[in-house]
Amino acid sequence: MQKLRLIMVALGLTAIGILWPSLGRAQSSPPLPELKIWREFVALLKEGRVTADRIRTMPELGSGMTATLMGYLDVMKREARWPEWEAEPKVQRSDGRVNFIIPLSFAESDRTSYCFTFVEAGGRWYFQHLEAIFIRLDETPPPPTSAFPDTSEKQKAWDREESYWSKIIAWRGILIKNKGEEFFLDLLKDGNGYFVWAKSRAPFLPPQRAFILFLCWEQAHLRGPNFMADAVRLESLTDREAVVRLHPIYFQLYQAAAHLKPQISLEDYRKIFETIWQDRARAAGWNLKIEYADDRGYTMCIFRFSRNPDP
DSSP states (O other): OHHHHHHHTTSSSSSOEEOOGGGOOOOSSOOHHHHHHHHHHHHHHHHTOOOGGGBOOOGGGOTTHHHHHHHHHHHHHHHBOHHHHTSOOEEEEETTEEEEEEEEOBTTOOOEEEEEEEEEETTEEEEEEEESOEEOGGGOOOSSOOOOOOOOHHHHHHHHHHHHHHHHHHHHHHHHHHHOHHHHHHHHOOHHHHHHHHHHHOTTSOHHHHHHHHHHHIIIIISOOOSSTTSEEEEEEOSSEEEEEEOOHHHHHHHHOTTTTTTSOHHHHHHHHHHHHHHHHHHTTOEEEEEEEEETTEEEEEEEEEOOOOO
């Protein structure tokens, strides 16, 4: 399912797993030792016997990631199409790590390439990490070159948003402790600048209409494309009222990124979002009511704008 894929892209501190050039090129015929690791892992997963002692997460993620990884493996086991797992994966090896790249599908989802990373120690293999987004930098042409492998626009949008909000949430913990929550939230208020941005990008419209249409454009194109086909939808727009529905990556990040939840509650995470948008609406002369709804497992935000009659 698509939601499983979103979870997979956010297992680590960032959403991107990078295969560095030092790993070497994928081998068309994996050596027997690597292939044995993969087959043993698949057999254990299929039988539900991948235990915590066979998992060694990245040191930067902490021991708590073991339970998270096991939970994701349970989901994969339930929704796997096992004949796909019998295919021979591509193999990358580097510094005691072995990466297996294989296209898989779950439940009703389309096939997506996944990268499973293992480490070896003491003659045993240990499952370490998995990613649904990774950059094939191992296929970078030799220097000198200006050509570097790329990812999709969706993947880059996710990576930009996760990198940005991960920093904001980390700074929040420091600033609240030293300056208080009000100080932190005030730093995020960019309403006046955002309104100027909207008016300057859409100078052919009345300012309040420019604001509404600009936020639709910014969320649909600058902050996306999103994982939903209808990520942003303008439901109505008059001089006095407007309704916009959107599926921000912001909330998808909280659902999927394992490192955010230990740092901030959903209530406080939502407060950041509302503080920013209320200040933007204020600057543009709009009153804003924000509603939330579940849409196919994702958070949909409904912005209801209104303006007071002119005196």
